[in-house]
Amino acid sequence: MRRLLPFVALLVGCHGKVGGSDNPPPPVLPAGVGEPTPIAAQRLTATQYRAAIRDLFGASIVVSALEPDVVTPEDNGFETTAAGRSAISKRGVEQYETAAYSIANQIVADPKLLALALPCKPATVDDPACARTFAAETGRRVFRRRLSTAEVDRVVAIVTTAAAKLGSFEKGLVYGIASLLQSPNFLYRPVVGEPDPKDPKKQRFTAVELATRLSFFLWNTIPDEPLLAAAESGALVTEAGLAAEVTRMLASPKARDGLRAFVREWLRLGELDALEKDSKLFTTYTSELGAMAREETLKVFEDLVFDRDDDVRTVFTTRRTFVNAKLASMYQVPAPSPTGFAPIELPADGARRGLLGHLSILALYAHPTSSSATLRGKFVREKLLCQPIPPPPAGLNTAIPEPDAVSRTLRQRVKVHLTDAYCNGCHSQMDPIGLGLESFDGIGRFRTKENGGVIDPSGNLDGAYFSGPADLGQVIAEHPNLPACFARKLYQYGTGQLLGEKQALTIGALVAPFSKNGYRLKTLIAAVALSPEFRQAGAPKELPPKEAK
Amino acid sequence: MRRLFALLLALGVAAPFGCAATVEPTCEPGPSQAYVITALGFTRENPKGVAAGFDLDHRVTLKPESLGCGKTDLVSPTGEQGIDNQLALLVPDIEKRVGNAIDGIIQGAINDGRLLIVFDLKNVQSQDQDQCVDLEVKLAEGKPTLGTDGVVEAFQTFDPRKQGQQTSKATGGRIDKRVFTIGPFPLRIPIAIFDVSFMVYIRDAIIRFTIDEEGNLDGLLGGGVSLDEIAEGVKDGAGLADLIPQIKFIGKAAADLGYDENEGTCSLVSAALAFKARPAFLRP
Structure with a gap:
């Protein structure tokens, strides 16, 4: 992957001059001409994991140690980029498991938290209907999308089997919650994309994928209910619907967390x-x-x-x-x-x-x-x-x-x-x-x-x-490189993408409205979120050589 | 003896207080800079006949005479004659009796915020040379932050202590080659010890310090104290009555200032305290 994204355009030879008149601002080009983000599953950073748990189950939940995000110089310091490029260690997987069970136990031990996670009262020790409600409703919030029937069935089986063996629905629920929290559908931001109706040759993120992408970009946490609803209704993939959500999200106090x-x-x-x-x-x-x-x-x-x-x-x-x-x-x-x-x-x-x-x-x-x-x-x-x-x-x-x-x-x-x-x-x-x-x-x-x-x-x-x-x-x-650099950094953060010369056009297109609006960062944030490149899914990433074997 | 020492200690660590409110500044208006005392300690005689302090009576007494109540003057470490600092001679004897904890006790009081003395220099035009600088000595409160060296950090902001008028003022100080000198002027010192609190005056107090390049102060505070007043102050304290004769005895034996021609006695003990201070801020 690193070989696929050379920094040719960015590398400045130490024998040459940088900045100043030799480095004019990038040309202003129409949006949508740049390179879309390659499809890749980004892992939640440790910070995002904690924020997600807070928003799912409450701020009182204590999350145990997680594997720190390892950021390399190539990531330009961005954990979001590193999380899309690095693998989790065995120790890290164990920490996910420990955290998942710890969180689940905290939830079932507190009636208020339990009420958030379990939207029904079990009629029996292994009530399958209540387990199904849990799997569908809580699962949707955890996975940030509706679960398929097969996925719901698997969670129901875990909850009811454990509940029957342990003689308690809540004890069974611990296994159900822990299974959701250890799922790649929670720990990662999986994307598959779909053909763009405007240009079927291009791929775009699905509405729920875009909701997650927007939410982690603007809030650094999971989508809220209105955003998920906008995605599920299809409104989010319309220009107006997306603009409305971006405006709403930037007005939310959560946008401060994102910044x-x-x-x-x-x-x-x-x-x-x-x-x-x-x-x-x-x-x-x-x-x-x-x-x-x-x-x-x-x-x-x-x-x-x-x-x-x-x-x-x-x-x-x-x-x-x-x-x-x-x-x-x-x-x-x-x-x-x-x-x-x-x-x-x-x-x-x-x-x-x-x-x-x-x-x-x-x-x-x-x-x-x-x-x-x-x-x-x-x-x-x-x-x-x-x-x-x-x-x-x-x-x-x-x-x-x-x-x-x-x-x-x-x-x-x-x-x-x-x-x-x-x-x-x-x-x-x-x-x-x-x-x-x-x-x-x-x-x-x-x-x-x-x-x-x-x-x-x-x-x-x-x-x-x-x-x-x-x-x-x-x-x-007053340096001419500064606005484009703001745009570049923000775009990399928002997309988790390593930037190369292919993104130069996109960055140039972002700088124009940024400049026109008095270099107000909110304008730039919105421009990134609304840019076609942010919504378009590129070709899947090439696997690193070691994994490709 | 331990309680007597404690009283003497309190004299040293207590802060100047409510005095000379009628003194008006005389200098051209200029910027102010506050400093909080970060270290304070008794000066000691070392070697014999040498101690830091001030020539409080403006006389050099090389051999016992009546005006000095039989006390000879000391010489400063820099060779200045006529130093009046009889308290310096008492400190080693007290330390022998109560242990060498004096400096630590004082430092503890500073570090935990019980003893925050602020020198507020007014109308400072230059820290190198200024012929007219006024001084207010105030008490502050707050929990100071200490550095890894265990010293109160510079540029902290403190609140003035709330109780009553707590300012001693002096005018006409001067800075000469980054050495500030002011006095004599009257300081009042609050003593709160055991179950009594009272005021002690430092007569003809003089303050002198150097200002280093980082704005830190290093200097001396001295003047005459009346141990009779201390005895008077503690007379109502529970169980302290037996101390009064000891205090008066020491006061009489060590007094070297305030000569009374009629009585042929001195009423004040000369004293000097060394201090260090760092820039600080005091909320209005």
Whole structure:
């Protein structure tokens, strides 16, 4: 599969220039001319599994450990993409089983939860009619579609057989629930597609497949009843019906969860939970700080997109952010509230501004003992401007000199990266950007000096000069690659698809309405959901060589 | 003796309080910056004849004389003559009797939020050089966050303590090459110990500290304290009556300030406390 989706168009050779006038925005083309998503069953990510259980059976259900989603660089950080490309381990399968029985036992032990899962009262210990009602109704919610008669029969047989043997309908129900939760129809998002009536040569997702696809894209969880109903009635596969559902879903509070999931995956904010920093050097860094920093970033996006519906590029320039007491102390500003998060305006004369001033980004894209111009520059290139940087050659010593009396600051120490021809090809594209963030140390605290040397945070990005981090945010906000990169990232997240040159037309078509509507992210989200490519199912994925044998 | 020590300790750890409300700022209006004390401790004599502190009486007493009630002055670690800090001479003896826990007890009170003293510098035009800076010393409350080094983190936001007027004010401080000095000015200190609480004055208090590049403070607070007032304050405390003679005895024996020409005695004990502070915010 990886061979089928080369990054030819995306790969930027380290010897060439990136961005700027050499990299004009993609052409604006009519929608529907791009490459549809190949048919493939995406596994629910661990986050989606938990959200699905919450929406199926209630927030009080405790879900035991699940196999973490393994994200490779090729996935661009997206768990949704990784979940369509990676296999689950034997241990992971066992964890699914354990979780399924644990959830089922919690449900039958709580009358309120049981009432949600069992829409009937069994007349006998192994009441087949009630078991059938359970299988059909609860099964529909779990599988996100109606079950076939054969599928219902199988669930009924499990429930009634177990109930008869154990002498209790509820005990039998445990096996029925667990069987549903271990089914690939729950754990995966199976798709088979159907011929598109408008063009029978093309395949499209079926209505219920589209409902699931929409729901996980916009809400990061399972469809609700109105969405399932719209799918089952066929309304969802009409232009008007789809538009109505997208509008309704974006107005739902659940859309905030969807946005948060996208931002979390795009910026790799999940990794903040396991972030390690040297506690002797960074005495204010605690294990809880990563989650707090992530929450700040997610709240900023939520506020920008849903509360203010503003130009998403302002996320790089805004002084508005959300902090709790701990983050306020890290940012050297008064805490706006004694408890929890609250909005603040960062000082107008301060260096901290926008996403690049968030502790989440500054701490994540840094080393355990120091900042990193390279990691931060790479972040800007790859995550914000969609300009991939190849990994360093194997065996290359990437260490930079330790500070000394002459070379105190990182700028002075990474000079070798920029003067050595071997390093310069790639590092000249990353380090100058990252050095613009050197006003912040390895955990994002503001500083003016490093090892006694005065920090110079100025530089230029693709020809645009910046005097420091606040200026850098402005330069990124105005960078011509940014809108298309937003579109690319969102499209990859929404489709779970690895993007190559075949999707360039689709991305170009998405940028046009995005730009026309003032770069409001909700517009772009809707454009992705309504795009023909989002609805069209491509040819099935080629199996990876190992599995094809 | 342990309870007596506790009283002395309370003198050290209690915060300045409600005083000189009529003092008006005299400096040109400018930005404020608050600092919370993150470490506070008694200064000690080390080596003999040397201790940190201030020349509170503006005299160098090299040999016993009546104005100093027979107490000779100390020399500061930097060689400054005329240091008045008789409390520094008492601390080692107290430590021998009650264990070397003084600093830990004080640090514990700071770290758990029972002792949050805030220096609020007013009208600061420059942290390098400023000839007119005012100071308010306040009590704050809140649960401070500690760093992995066990010290209260900088730039935290605290609430002012709610009870009554809790501010001591002083005007006319100055910053010279990042060294701030203010005083003498009157400080009142609340003591809450056992079942009694009362006020103790620090007469002619002086505060001096350096401001480092990260805005942290390192300095001294000193002045004269009356152990008679402490004795008076604890007289109504249950079971504390037997302490009063000891307090008065120590006060009389150690007093070196406030010479009364008629009586030929001193009424105040000179004292100095070392402290460190970090930038903080105080809610209005």
